[in-house]
Amino acid sequence: MPKNTPTEHRLSDDNAGVKIAAAQRPTASAIVDPVLECDNVDVFYGNFRAVTDVSMDFGINEITALIGPSGCGKSTLLRSLNRMNDLVDGARVTGRISFQGEDIYGPDVDAIEVRRRIGMVFQKPNPFPKSIYDNIAYGPRVTGMKPSSMDDLVEEALTKAALWDEVKDKLKQSAFGLSGGQQQRLCIARTIAVKPDIILMDEPCSALDPIATMRIEDLMVELKKDYTIVIVTHNMQQAARVADRTAFFTAHADDTTGNRTGVLVEYDTTTKIFEDPSDQRTEDYISGRFG
Amino acid sequence: MSVFAPISRQIGEGTIRGRARGGDTSPASILFLGLLWLSLLLAFAFLVTLIVTTVIEGSPRLNAMLLTEFPASRPEEAGARPAILGSMMVIGFTALMTLPLGIAAGVHLEEFSDRNNWWNRIVELNVQNLAAVPSIVYGLLTLGALSAIGVKDKNIVIAGATALSLLILPVIIIVTREALRGVPIEIRQGSLALGATPLQTLFRQTLPSAIPGIATGSILALSRALGEAAPLLILGALVFVSFDPNGLLSGYTTMPIQIFNWTGRPQDEFHILAAAASILLLVLLLAMNAIAIVIRNRYQKRW
Numbered sequence: 001m002p003k004n005t006p007t008e009h010r011l012s013d014d015n016a017g018v019k020i021a022a023a024q025r026p027t028a029s030a031i032v033d034p035v036l037e038c039d040n041v042d043v044f045y046g047n048f049r050a051v052t053d054v055s056m057d058f059g060i061n062e063i064t065a066l067i068g069p070s071g072c073g074k075s076t077l078l079r080s081l082n083r084m085n086d087l088v089d090g091a092r093v094t095g096r097i098s099f100q101g102e103d104i105y106g107p108d109v110d111a112i113e114v115r116r117r118i119g120m121v122f123q124k125p126n127p128f129p130k131s132i133y134d135n136i137a138y139g140p141r142v143t144g145m146k147p148s149s150m151d152d153l154v155e156e157a158l159t160k161a162a163l164w165d166e167v168k169d170k171l172k173q174s175a176f177g178l179s180g181g182q183q184q185r186l187c188i189a190r191t192i193a194v195k196p197d198i199i200l201m202d203e204p205c206s207a208l209d210p211i212a213t214m215r216i217e218d219l220m221v222e223l224k225k226d227y228t229i230v231i232v233t234h235n236m237q238q239a240a241r242v243a244d245r246t247a248f249f250t251a252h253a254d255d256t257t258g259n260r261t262g263v264l265v266e267y268d269t270t271t272k273i274f275e276d277p278s279d280q281r282t283e284d285y286i287s288g289r290f291g
Numbered sequence: 292m293s294v295f296a297p298i299s300r301q302i303g304e305g306t307i308r309g310r311a312r313g314g315d316t317s318p319a320s321i322l323f324l325g326l327l328w329l330s331l332l333l334a335f336a337f338l339v340t341l342i343v344t345t346v347i348e349g350s351p352r353l354n355a356m357l358l359t360e361f362p363a364s365r366p367e368e369a370g371a372r373p374a375i376l377g378s379m380m381v382i383g384f385t386a387l388m389t390l391p392l393g394i395a396a397g398v399h400l401e402e403f404s405d406r407n408n409w410w411n412r413i414v415e416l417n418v419q420n421l422a423a424v425p426s427i428v429y430g431l432l433t434l435g436a437l438s439a440i441g442v443k444d445k446n447i448v449i450a451g452a453t454a455l456s457l458l459i460l461p462v463i464i465i466v467t468r469e470a471l472r473g474v475p476i477e478i479r480q481g482s483l484a485l486g487a488t489p490l491q492t493l494f495r496q497t498l499p500s501a502i503p504g505i506a507t508g509s510i511l512a513l514s515r516a517l518g519e520a521a522p523l524l525i526l527g528a529l530v531f532v533s534f535d536p537n538g539l540l541s542g543y544t545t546m547p548i549q550i551f552n553w554t555g556r557p558q559d560e561f562h563i564l565a566a567a568a569s570i571l572l573l574v575l576l577l578a579m580n581a582i583a584i585v586i587r588n589r590y591q592k593r594w
Contacts, residue, residue: 112486119485128478142487
């Protein structure tokens with residue numbers, strides 16, 4: 001494997017390694033205004049290091065895709081970005097993840113508030129066993145938002161998620177009556193309703209058919225005007241279609257222990273990653289030679 | 292993965308059922324099938340015999356007097372009124388004491404405790420063990436505890452309710468945990484990802500979704516307590532009560548104890564009375580189970 005990967009730096013002198021890594025890694029330098037920054041982030045489950053030394057910034061109002069083979073730690077990293085990993089026993093994060101300059105793992109930071117500002121859409125649509133209306137109104141209610149009109153808030157969220165026209169006549173009906181794609185857009189609308197700054201999406205289309213997938217992708221492009229989106233996807237075409245920037249991760253086996261850990265291989269504009277990747281492993285992956 | 296899992300499970304069930312229905316026709320499996328049917332038939336025959344003989348024997352006294360009269364030395368004047376009221380009162384207080392405690396314990400173990408902690412694992416294991424302890428042991432435990440704190444008259448409603456609470460508490464904890472486990476993790480994650488606190492998630496999502504399961508299990512547990520006589524006899528429950536129970540410290544009797552008492556009398560008329568009271572108890576138990584089934588079917592959620 002090539003020299004100067006983050007892992008190897010980690011194994012040598014920590015501080016020196018960080019500097020070299022920062023200088024030599026392709027860092028998608030054109031990010032003008034990063035809203036979320038990761039600096040030397042490691043994620044552990046107990047003693048197992050699932051993600052090693054990730055440093056990357058997420059640009060505001062951009063879609064950033066995290067791609068890579070299974071087990072490369074991209075979902076783990078995504079869940080660290082809004083502290084959803086806190087809910088897993090034994091999970092911990094080292095390094096620094098800052099949202100608008102503030103360390104989200106700082107001692108005075110409330111994880112609940114982090115999750116409100118950085119929302120998440122999951123792989124499988126997970127509507128609550130409630131009406132469509134109550135699914136949307138749930139977030140604003142529990143977070144203590146006092147909108148002048150809850151009806152307007154619900155309509156706005158559903159409209160932004162391109163679902164309003166399909167459900168406006170059945171707001172009081174159970175969300176379970178919707179199709180999979182509609183349910184996923186409902187989950188996106190639910191996330192929008194609490195007015196987050198960032199929306200994290202963990203393979204949001206993997207349970208959907210191609211038409212529903214296309215609608216979600218169109219929606220993401222539409223939503224990036226107002227939100228910053230980070231998406232984990234197994235579908236490389238999807239990353240190529242929607243993402244402004246793409247980060248390629250892979251699982252790297254430790255030379256001595258054989259433990260596999262996720263590392264960031266290459267992070268750049270989507271065009272660069274898919275047309276002219278700098279790293280051989282990225283090229284192998286996107287051309288379908290492994291993973 | 293998740294897309295295909297439910298489908299393949301359906302296919303799996305279909306094939307297994309298909310095989311059991313008659314795909315396999317070897318003599319050994321036919322013999323085995325016959326034995327299975329025989330065991331079912333035996334169990335069913337016992338049940339039917341029991342119910343039919345009880346109904347035939349008890350029907351002459353299955354009338355309003357059974358509900359309204361107090362026990363008497365003359366069987367034709369006797370009824371089970373204090374026993375019925377006593378059963379209701381004891382079960383009512385049992386429910387009041389057990390449900391909050393058992394549900395809270397189940398919620399804690401399932402939602403908040405750290406499963407890798409050895410202390411929690413011991414608690415979990417012992418809750419399972421306690422559910423299998425014979426009921427009389429709980430009677431003895433209550434008796435001992437009451438003696439230790441110097442209560443002389445142990446034949447009081449609160450004492451009986453305590454013994455029955457101890458008996459069904461582990462069951463309530465277990466059914467609460469089972470019901471909570473049935474709520475998909477995605478629901479909790481979805482709620483938390485919106486910025487809800489763990490307590491909001493519990494009270495607005497997880498617990499409401501688990502209520503049907505908890506209610507069903509709790510009713511079944513209470514119906515078990517309703518049929519118990521042993522722990523109450525140990526506590527000295529009265530067998531001859533000529534007054535209505537009127538509070539926590541009141542003396543009482545319950546239906547199983549009344550039945551036990553009447554069965555032990557030499558006169559045939561009392562045996563008829565016992566049979567009639569048994570039918571009443573059976574009807575009550577069946578009604579409770581029916582309510583549990585209705586709740587389960589009506590509010591069951593399909594994810």
